[in-house]
Amino acid sequence: MNYKVKEVADLVGISIRTLHHYDELGLLSPAKITEAGYRLYSEEDLEQLQQILFFKELGFSLKNIKEIINSPNFDREEALLQQRKFLQEKKRRLENMIETLDKTIKYTRGEINMSDREKFEGFDFSKNPYEQEAREKWGDQAVDQANKKLEKLTAEGKKELGNEADEIYRNLAALKDKVSPASPEAQAAIKKWFDYLNSNFGDYSLQAFKGLGQMYVADERFTRNIDQYGDGLAKFMCKAMEFFTDSNTRT
Template sequence: MNVKQVSQLVGVSIRTLHHYDEIGLLIPDHVTEAGYRQYSEENLQTLQHILFFKELGFSLKQIRSILQSPDFNTFEALQLQRRSLLAKREQLEVMIATIDRTIAHVKGEIQMSTEEKFAGLKWNINPYEQEAREKWGDQAVDQSKQRLGKLSQQQKAELEQQCNEIYQGLADRIGTPVDSEETMALVKRWYELLNSNFGTYSYDAFIGLGQLYVQDERFTANIDQYGQGLAQYMSEAMAYWGNLQKQ
């Protein structure tokens, strides 16, 4: 198939397919003398993997690393993608149910508890482990997992609740100065919670984490579920607080 046919079949722009070729992610098996790209069945299978992994939140860099690994196995990749998509579907179903119940709550038909309002929106513990390993190394991630693994179900639930309280508290502060006493108190709680449960963060690492909230669209989308603009607000507040501690 030529690039136009692949574009029409998959719904991916020709420009995107050219970009995938340029970065070595999807190189056509054949290029004509006139310079036209020709895609094989194997190329199309690779493209399917790329699109599935993208849907699951992987970056193009990560996808390329996965596909080029000597240990890569198509069947195992499809199984992983299926499990991940099923988990994502389950979360979406819970979120839809939460929206339906919230609509009924707003209309006065039912009463919802604070916990029920955030069903399906809870911040997953260490949601981007692969990226964390790339950025901070295996040892830091493994230490974090060991700490969390020792927690009971009740302790994990309490930790999730603490995370939610901080996120929601900061979401309620969006639009107010990041150097306000209330915001600084919440940011300090976030710093202490991270260091108590997720690893050891220097002030610079804490500031860097805040920058990641706005640089990585997956973090931004997840955090902004608590309030549009929360990722940006947290990033600025974490930078202000972290630099203040370094003085």
Template sequence: MKVKEVAELTGVSVRTLHHYDEIGLLKPEEKTESGYRIYSGANLETLQQVLFFRELGFSLTKIKEIITDPDYDRTEALALQRRMLVDRRGQLDRMIKVIDQTIRHHKGEIHMTDKEKFAGFDFTKGNPYEKEARQRWGDKAVDSSNARLGAMSKEEQEKLGQEMNEIYFKLADLRHMSPESDEAQAAIKLWWEYLNRMGSYSPEAFKGLGEMYVCDERFTKNIDKFGEGLAVFMRDAMAVFADRAAAE
């Protein structure tokens, strides 16, 4: 199929398909001498996977990382996507129920407590299936970091721990400033460089790690020992740094 035919079949614009080709996310089976992109059935299956992951909130960078991993399994991915969609459907059903009850509440038909008004929202879990996907196909920085630590002497590990604490203290001193400030970005860059000496963190992985600092109370509790609110500050500063790095 030519690119225009794929666009008509799937509803994805020609421009988007060209972009997917340019970034290496969806390469057509072949290109003719005149420059026409020709897509195969396998290309269409890959496009379906891309669209499922996009619908579920995955970035193009993460999708590319997932589907190009040597261990990627399409059937396993479909099963994961199904679980994510079922989970989302359940969440949407709960929110629709709260909306219906809120409408009745405003009409005076029922009375809702403040707790009931927010029963459809859940900000505590994050997305457990995205985390599962990252562990299954994505970031291997943790394994790399652990391997490097294991190869270090006790003295080297202590020195590394001291350096980590110094960065945390530096960031804690800046936590009341804007995460976008030059000072905050210079300090968070030290954290970025530190982590990449231990593993291999892409800007997106760095940003995701910052989110974990806030979503996982274990991280928050440990980080905030250096100063209350540090975890949130680091998350925001890491997001700014990552977005700027990805745009370069």
């Protein structure tokens, strides 16, 4: 069954503008668009929207949600179990805060005494504890693995590795305004990047390679570093990596 935007908005209780915004971000794009331009959402789209809203309830930014659900390591059932765990922990924290609030009301009425420590039980102003665990599970594993390998290299080894990466980036930057990401030239250049990563940073599957490319545009840290070689290079590499993965998966 397909749903129009207004039907999804009414079903979920969010605004049409929010759904349009998710589409613009590439976070949730409808399965079909009619010839008249109407968005049609599938059951799978609704499932993804549910995932997005669970993460949003837990305090994740839209940028991080997109990064997580586009990760090659992302598994929907595992995510649901993890979200349940996070929400149970949030429930526990809220119950502690409600208990502190009830005590404070009684304290204000002069019915009980409260220590200064008791007045702040349940508060937690640390960085989102759920986000860090989720990013470690779905978003940053490839990056962390690469960093560990880099730490073991000598200064000369790091320099050689950097020069090799620099050459690949410059070659891709020279191509981005001349050919499409799917062109033979771009695909030959992106294969060098695929081989470079596998030779130096462990086993990158095709899907992991594709997911890494998606992170180049989803994570501003990647985009900023890569685009130093030329504006739009991160997006060009993302598309080239996606085409490379899909082409080699078919064969």
